[in-house]
Amino acid sequence: xxxxxxxxNDPKKVSGELFTLTYGSLVAQLLKDYENVDDVNRQLxxxxxxxxxxxxxxxxxxxxxGRCYDLxxxxxxxxxxxxxxxxxxxxxxxxxxxGDEFSVVMETNPMAEFVELPEHCLGxxxxxxxxxxxxxxxxxxxxxxxxxxxxxxxxGDNMTEIRVKFVxxxxxxxxxxxx
Amino acid sequence: xxxxxxYILSKSGGLIYQHDHNIPTLEHEKTFSFPLEIKxxxxxRNVVVSYGQRDGIKVGHQLAAINGVKVTTAQLEDxxxxxxxxxxxxxxxxxLKFTRPKLTTNEKxxxxxxxYPLYALASQxxxxxxxSGIEVLEADNFRMNCLQTLTxxxxxxxxxxxxxxxxxxxHRIYELYADFALKNPFYSLEMPIRCELFDEHMxxxxxxxxxxxxxxx
Amino acid sequence: MTGLIRRTFVALDEEIFKSLYVAxxxxxxxxxxxxxxxxxxxxxxxxxxxxxxxxxxxxxWTRKKQSGMTKDEEAKLMYGMIFSMKSFVTxxxxxxxxxxxxxxxxxxxxxxxxxxPSKLKFVLNTxxxxxxxxxxxxxxxxQVYVEYVVFNPLCSLNKPIESELFATKLDEVVKQSPxxxxxxx
Numbered sequence: 144x145x146x147x148x149x150x151x152n153d154p155k156k157v158s159g160e161l162f163t164l165t166y167g168s169l170v171a172q173l174l175k176d177y178e179n180v181d182d183v184n185r186q187l188x189x190x191x192x193x194x195x196x197x198x199x200x201x202x203x204x205x206x207x208x209g210r211c212y213d214l215x216x217x218x219x220x221x222x223x224x225x226x227x228x229x230x231x232x233x234x235x236x237x238x239x240x241x242g243d244e245f246s247v248v249m250e251t252n253p254m255a256e257f258v259e260l261p262e263h264c265l266g267x268x269x270x271x272x273x274x275x276x277x278x279x280x281x282x283x284x285x286x287x288x289x290x291x292x293x294x295x296x297x298x299g300d301n302m303t304e305i306r307v308k309f310v311x312x313x314x315x316x317x318x319x320x321x322x
Numbered sequence: 323x324x325x326x327x328x329y330i331l332s333k334s335g336g337l338i339y340q341h342d343h344n345i346p347t348l349e350h351e352k353t354f355s356f357p358l359e360i361k362x363x364x365x366x367r368n369v370v371v372s373y374g375q376r377d378g379i380k381v382g383h384q385l386a387a388i389n390g391v392k393v394t395t396a397q398l399e400d401x402x403x404x405x406x407x408x409x410x411x412x413x414x415x416x417x418l419k420f421t422r423p424k425l426t427t428n429e430k431x432x433x434x435x436x437x438y439p440l441y442a443l444a445s446q447x448x449x450x451x452x453x454s455g456i457e458v459l460e461a462d463n464f465r466m467n468c469l470q471t472l473t474x475x476x477x478x479x480x481x482x483x484x485x486x487x488x489x490x491x492x493h494r495i496y497e498l499y500a501d502f503a504l505k506n507p508f509y510s511l512e513m514p515i516r517c518e519l520f521d522e523h524m525x526x527x528x529x530x531x532x533x534x535x536x537x538x539x
Numbered sequence: 540m541t542g543l544i545r546r547t548f549v550a551l552d553e554e555i556f557k558s559l560y561v562a563x564x565x566x567x568x569x570x571x572x573x574x575x576x577x578x579x580x581x582x583x584x585x586x587x588x589x590x591x592x593x594x595x596x597x598x599x600w601t602r603k604k605q606s607g608m609t610k611d612e613e614a615k616l617m618y619g620m621i622f623s624m625k626s627f628v629t630x631x632x633x634x635x636x637x638x639x640x641x642x643x644x645x646x647x648x649x650x651x652x653x654x655x656p657s658k659l660k661f662v663l664n665t666x667x668x669x670x671x672x673x674x675x676x677x678x679x680x681x682q683v684y685v686e687y688v689v690f691n692p693l694c695s696l697n698k699p700i701e702s703e704l705f706a707t708k709l710d711e712v713v714k715q716s717p718x719x720x721x722x723x724x
Contacts (some may be wrong), residue, residue, distance in 0.1 A: 174605060200689040203656055204681035208657045209637070212375035241357035242374060283590075283657040285375075312361070312372050324634035345633050393650055436623055443620045447584035447613075449602040449664050453647035461628050461641040480631060517713050522566060537638050 159230070168225050180266040187268070191275020192282075199280035202227070210284070217286065218245050221277060221307070229253055235249050243309040247277075252296055254301045259273060260297050268292050274305055285313040323532050326464065326480040328495065329430075331409045332512045333474035335438035337431045339515040343528045348422040349386070350378040356414035367395045369404050371420065379420045387419040441468070441476070453514075467492060475499070498523050508515065562652040582719045583648060585709075588682075589697055590658035592618045596700045598709060600719070602664075621652055622660060640673050653679055669718035678716075682709050 154264045173183045202208075202224050218235045226232050231253055237246040254270045268274075274290035279287045287310040294300035328529060330339035354360075360374035362385065369385035385393050392399045397405065407413055413494065442454035459466040465483040469492040470476045477492050477499070503509050504522035509517065584599035594614035604615050624643070628634055642651040644667050653661045653676035660674045687705040688694045694702055713719055 199389075199657055200659075201683045204665070204685040207677075208656075210639075212373065212381045214374060242359035243361070269654045284657065308375070309361075324633075348635070382635070425630060430628065433627055436627050440620060440624055440627065442651065443616065446606055446642060447620070447664075448645065448647055449599075449604060449649070450647040451604045454645045456643045457645055458626070459624075459643040461632060462639065463634055464632050464636050466631065480633060488626075489667070505657060 144200075144301055147279065158257075159253065166198075166248075167258060168271075170267075174264060174267070178265050180304040181309070182273050184266075184268045185319070187271040188278075191272035191277075192279035193275075195276035195279025196283050198228070198276060199283045202280070210285070214242060214245070216269050217309075218247075218307070221247060224280070232280055235305075239260055239308075245307055246293070247305045247307065249303045255257070255297055255303075257296075258297055264265065265298065270303070277305070278305060282313070287311050323445075323485050324482045325485060325491070325532055326482075327530050328480075329434055329476075329478040329496075330499065330515070331434055331438065331476040331478070334512060336512065337434035338434070338513065339520075340427075340434075341524055341528075343525070344532070345424065348378075348383070349419060350383070350418060350421075351381065352377050352378075353415050353417045356411045358408060362408065363539050364396060368409075368423065369393065369396050370423075376538070380422070382422070383420040384423040385418060386421045389417050400503045437468075437476075437478070448451070459490050467498065469493070471496060485532075487531055487534070491527065494527050494531075495524065498527065541671065553654075581666050582669065582713055582716070585664075585679075585713070586614065586617055586660075586662040587700075588614075588618055588621075588660040588662070591697070592622070593697065594618070594699065595659075596705075596709075598706070598713075617662065618660075621660060624652075625654075640676075642672070651676065653677065653680070659684070666719055671716070672718060675713070675716045675718060680714060681707065681711055 148153045156252070161234070170183070170187070173186055174180075177183050177186065204219075206220075206223065206227070208220055208223075211220060222233055222235055225231055231249055231251060233249045235245055235247060237248075238244065252270055252275070258269060260267060262271065271292065274292060277290040278288055289308045291306055292307045294302060294304035297302050302303060323411055324344050327342045327346055328342065329337060332338045360370045360376065360379065362369050363372045364370070370486045371379060371381050371383045371385075373381060383408050385396075387393055388398060388404060393404050396404045398404060400409055407456075408416070437456075444456045445453050455470060459468070460483060463483065465485070465488075466480045466481060466528060467475055467477055467488040469489075477495050479488055479492060479495070481488060498520060502517050502523060503515045506519075509515065576620075581601045583602045585597065586594060587596040589595050592615075594610075595611065597614065604618075608616070624641070628641055639655075640651070640653050642649055644650075647667070649665050649667045649669065649672075651663045651665065651672045653663075653673065655661075660678070661679060663672060663676055664674055683705065687702060687708055688700055689696070691702060691704075694705075695702065700706075
């Protein structure tokens with residue numbers, strides 16, 4: 144309980160810069176280890192996915208938001224979570240006509256504050272971990288989604304944009320032996 | 323105060339009486355343009371909303387009509403397949419009506435027979451010795467009270483969680499059962515109860531309970 | 540039962556029902572007092588299932604009767620039961636359900652089911668008079684599960700929980716809860 148209350152009073156226990164530096168060296172190390180930009184992108188996404196699966200529980204526990212029945216709700220919650228965990232307020236927009244796709248747009252990306260992409264890895268999606276987090280978190284609440292970057296300030300775009308697409312609802316697991 | 327429905331289960335778990343007293347109808351109509359903003363899927367041959375709740379149309383609601391033409395088991399009254407109609411852009415804008423699915427008689431029988439093992443398991447899982455089965459089942463917006471008689475007949479009443487006096491009502495129903503079903507020489511045990519007198523008294527007992535929030539026992 | 544009456548009468552116009560209230564409260568109180576004499580207040584046991592129906596954790600405090608099966612069988616059967624119960628409740632419900640919490644009571648105990656949107660299921664058996672169980676279960680989720688399992692990178696999310704810290708913390712929170720403490724000495 145002591146940890147809970149500490150967190151509530153002091154949401155920023157770790158310096159933001161330490162976080163961006165940690166993430167930066169993680170990405171740099173991955174690049175050294177894999178020597179292939181695509182592999183790194185994939186690894187980042189997978190790490191994000193694992194984070195998302197855990198982070199969602201914290202989000203549910205803290206915000207107690209209730210279940211989403213519409214993608215607009217979901218988009219709202221994602222916006223809320225960005226604010227909670229990254230300290231930025233992204234805007235939600237560019238809905239597809241079928242209402243099953245939207246964009247999360249960030250004016251600034253706190254994760255990429257000090258980053259300049261070197262020439263040889265222009266294909267790197269530096270913050271790809273975020274798309275993984277979104278996918279992992281949604282999967283835990285029975286939503287299969289796809290998430291990917293379509294614009295990145297690191298590549299000269301004027302904002303960072305993540306596209307999220309609804310794939311399907313996942314069903315409850317039924318007990319073994321029943322069908 | 324609302325009492326929604328009454329179920330009576332025989333000793334062997336069969337549904338022998340069911341009466342819907344007060345079931346709210348939930349219907350929502352909306353005109354959609356292409357592409358459709360809600361996700362639909364087929365469940366048990368019905369078109370059901372799976373995601374994309376809006377304007378009162380909720381996940382789990384069933385497609386009831388397209389442009390005023392009734393839809394049953396994913397088919398329009400004129401024989402067209404509902405999913406195909408929905409997939410064709412030429413049919414838009416389209417007016418769709420959704421309702422919360424009501425239980426069919428078969429489903430009621432099925433659900434009743436499902437309650438039977440639940441009742442028995444609840445007793446088996448008891449952390450205290452000699453527990454009865456489920457007496458009250460409460461979810462966030464309805465409550466089910468169950469009375470099992472010594473002879474193994476179960477009376478179940480589904481009501482608003484705020485409704486009081488259900489225990490009295492259950493006993494009243496038990497009395498009615500004894501009076502108008504069992505004392506009727508043409509009623510055979512374990513068979514569905516089809517007696518007008520029973521129906522009538524049941525209705526007035528339910529209305530009475532609703533009005534007072536408690537039965538007259 | 541008394542809680543029930545309180546809830547009911549908050550919703551009603553007290554002026555009109557004043558006289559009725561006096562007439563009603565007595566028999567209900569008598570009814571409510573009856574079982575109270577026989578059973579003491581307590582929390583019996585807890586099952587925690589993950590989204591696939593696997594038993595993540597089991598704990599018991601004052602359970603008096605075992606079901607006579609192995610823990611494994613019991614867990615499977617328990618999950619099967621709450622699964623059917625959920626389906627039964629959604630089907631039988633006269634109105635649209637908000638998901639999350641349901642409970643049933645027999646004459647001896649009360650089973651409370653709390654399901655998080657991520658489909659973790661907490662099943663807690665208490666005596667029939669315990670109050671505030673929904674809040675307790677939410678507390679177990681936010682202050683014990685999230686803190687000591689989700690944030691513990693060494694704890695796998697889809698394996699039974701072996702963390703001792705989790706067990707200690709869980710025990711602590713349950714024993715501090717009024718439902719546990721209200722047990723007469």
